[in-house]
Amino acid sequence: MSKLNIDQQTIKELFTNKRADFLIPDYQRPYAWDISECQTLWDDIFLFAFPEDDFSKFDPEGDEYFLGPIVTFKNSANKLEIIDGQQRLTTLMLLLRAFYSFFGNMKDDNSKKTAEDISKCIWKTDEFGTPDTNKLKIDSEVTSDDDKHEFLSILKTGIVMDSQKSAYARNYRFFTGQINNFLVQYPTYFAYLPNRIMNNCILLPIEAESQETALRIFSTLNDRGKPLSDTDIFKAQFYKYYKENDKKDEFIKRWKQLEEISDKIFSSVSGSSMDELFTRYMYYERAKMNNKNTTTEALRKFYEKDAYSLLKKDETLNNLEILANFWIHVAEQNDSVFSEKVLKKLAILNYAPNGMWAYLTSVYFMQNKDDSGSLDNVAFNDFLDKIIAFIWTYAIMRPGVNALRTPVYPEMINVVNNKRVTFDDYKFDEDSVRLALESYQFTNGRPITKSMLAWWMYTNDKQELLLLDTKLEIEHIYSRKRQENENGLADKWSLESLGNKALLEKAINIRASDYRFIDKLKYYKGFVTDKGKVREGTKNMELIELSTKSNDFMEADIMARKDLIISKFIDYLRKNDLLL
Structure with missing residues (x-):
């Protein structure tokens, strides 16, 4: 004691x-x-x-x-x-x-x-x-x-x-x-x-x-102030190491830059934003240790092993800087680093139902980057397609982020051993996936709903890349208010069907939410007010296309769109070799 x-x-x-x-x-x-x-x-x-x-x-x-x-x-x-x-x-x-x-x-x-x-x-x-x-x-x-x-x-x-x-x-x-x-x-x-x-x-x-x-x-x-974060402890270990090697001033400068980058790209409810950077890097080191254990130890416990030996290596700080630069490129949607296809996949992953994709992607980047810290965009795009298809489906078939550890951790080990990510042991039965998608209640409160709608939005070849900080909300194309007033849907659950939902900019969603479809059209397209003020339309190309093709959107349209989304998603799984 x-x-x-x-x-x-x-x-x-x-x-x-x-x-x-x-x-x-x-x-x-x-x-x-x-x-x-x-x-x-x-x-x-x-x-x-x-x-x-x-x-x-x-x-x-x-x-x-x-x-x-x-x-x-x-x-x-x-x-x-x-x-x-x-x-x-x-x-x-x-x-x-x-x-x-x-x-x-x-x-x-x-x-x-x-x-x-x-x-x-x-x-x-x-x-x-x-x-x-x-x-x-x-x-x-x-x-x-x-x-x-x-x-x-x-x-x-x-x-x-x-x-x-x-x-x-x-x-x-x-x-x-x-x-x-x-x-x-x-x-x-x-x-x-x-x-x-x-x-x-x-x-x-x-x-x-x-x-x-x-x-x-x-x-x-202390339940009122801010407790010391794991990163505060790690900083002390780094500081002592670099001080002993007469590089104290160099370390302080590099650390501050790392803090600034982390504050820009990682949010933190408690602790430090850099805790997230250390977590993403932990998964890379963990994979190199061939660790498949689905019980992930606490961040500090991982790094304090062998008297913080990992933090007493020059390569660790170097790797943290390289990894942070990768994620700042992701956050800034740097088109000089990533292809448009890759940027769209990363935009979809911004709406992932859980954060596991970021850990797997960090491992992929650290293993596959070249000497300049860049990735092959074609191979990276294929990797992102694979994990989107798998994670989205797994979230529906076996919900819960912890459940995802079982198939993902072995793939992290495959990555550091220069093997392709395949999820061969966890492929899906097509009929089971289709049944699950058809019966799943895509309510607004479930993260996978936004995930599916983001994926669907970017399947449109004409869809432009949206900024990651664009505030998108779930739009009911056939509005809830309309159902209350007209009771036009025979099956009330059609209102919450995936076929009746789309992503729409928050400001437009507020203005268009209570209107009939015919009244929504001008908000989708954009218009000029009586006072000459320009109201921009949505950047969601599907909604723009819908607004030019029809003056109404009824239950049959909801069902047809739902079937189309499900069929396209099944095709996406097939293309990524994730079906049995």
């Missing part, structure tokens, strides 16, 4: 302790508190220290204000590496330094004592208890924080230049301003505030015996 040292302490007790030698490690995020958060802290502390604006109503022996936990572990350099509480500790240090700037120049005994107490919170002391203003109680090695030197300079000197615009400088100016206003408005209270902050504001330092334990505690405690 892991050992923990937990002891509620005042700010003064924690900061003046001889063992207090805090380090904000390289993998932490830059300081990010803004004025609003500092204002909240100041207001809360002030209300606590002076209840009802009366210093006499405060009980110095019993009143306490809890500021939260500080999670650390002692690293190999005997420093307390901060896992949780970095932002809070940094802000408290700035606040105390701002107070010291005032009290350090006062001559009365109480002020001198207050200044001495504050100084022992900020600076290390010698064996006689004298603060050494060259040795701070806190240091920062955050690799992505260009302003950390300002933080350390402010703590040492108490001086902020007008040219300094960092969060440290901004917040320090805020606190000095608040303290100055406080001194003017409450001169008789002035001596009490910093002492009540140091002596009655409580922190809960939790010292773990290892980084892993500290991170686990942090994840348990």
Whole structure:
């Protein structure tokens, strides 16, 4: 069982302790508190220290204000590496330094004592208890924080230049301003505030015996802030490796570029956008290990094997950069890199029912790229056709992304062994697929509905490539409102049939949604308003063609279109050799 040292302490007790030698490690995020958060802290502390604006109503022996936990572990350099509480500790240090700037120049005994107490919170002391203003109680090695030197300079000197615009400088100016206003408005209270902050504001330092334990505690405690992402930990390992090889500055530059690319192309609900890049690369390394296990281990568990040995290779960062560049080309639909056919297939995959295609494609790219980082467009197009046909069908026949791991993982291994992707062991029975497509309820809430409609839209040879950020929604060609008003469909399920649905730009879909087909036509085609404003039509060529061929769209048309889509999709499976 892991050992923990937990002891509620005042700010003064924690900061003046001889063992207090805090380090904000390289993998932490830059300081990010803004004025609003500092204002909240100041207001809360002030209300606590002076209840009802009366210093006499405060009980110095019993009143306490809890500021939260500080999670650390002692690293190999005997420093307390901060896992949780970095932002809070940094802000408290700035606040105390701002107070010291005032009290350090006062001559009365109480002020001198207050200044001495504050100084022992900020600076290390010698064996006689004298603060050494060259040795701070806190240091920062955050690799992505260009302003950390300002933080350390402010703590040492108490001086902020007008040219300094960092969060440290901004917040320090805020606190000095608040303290100055406080001194003017409450001169008789002035001596009490910093002492009540140091002596009655409580922190809960939790010292773990290892980084892993500290991170686990942090994840348990912290349900409001942003926990350290896996990538933050990986960055630290890279940083140490490149620092040892005298390439620290080169690494920091390359890492920032990688972060910028990842932020552009990968979304992240939690953690870092780069977690997705590391995940996509993991599948390539995993395949090279011949790992077919369908239980995929957590990202950090994968990379931490053998003391993060994979992150201590030059080729790993190189490969991550190459893979990120590939995906930025995909996101930007770079037609100097990909053929039009490939770009259309990638646009279809943008609507895939799950994300497994991106992992398989990453493996394919890493294995098949040439020295310039390019793919053969003909072979890549064939690969994309194959995985679209397979993944779409598998999502209908055996729904669930986890189910897809079973056939996909062996194909990843085939790819790294320079074998073609065939899915030979998972081909489909034609009659079963047809029956499934005919009976499947393609409701709007099911991802496969949009997937099928995207594939169908791009089967039209005249269909132009749409930007990936085009907001497309599912259009009911025979509208729901029309069915409510006219009850024209004998089978109400025809309304939700694949034959009655198409992808349509969001703005047009809103305008056309409640109209009869004859009324929808002008929205499909585009028109000019009475005031001369041009309303562009859809880019979906099928809807444009429908609008020129007929003035109505009835149940028979829905059924005919459904049959056509299903037949074409069966042909697509046959063309890609996925039928038994």
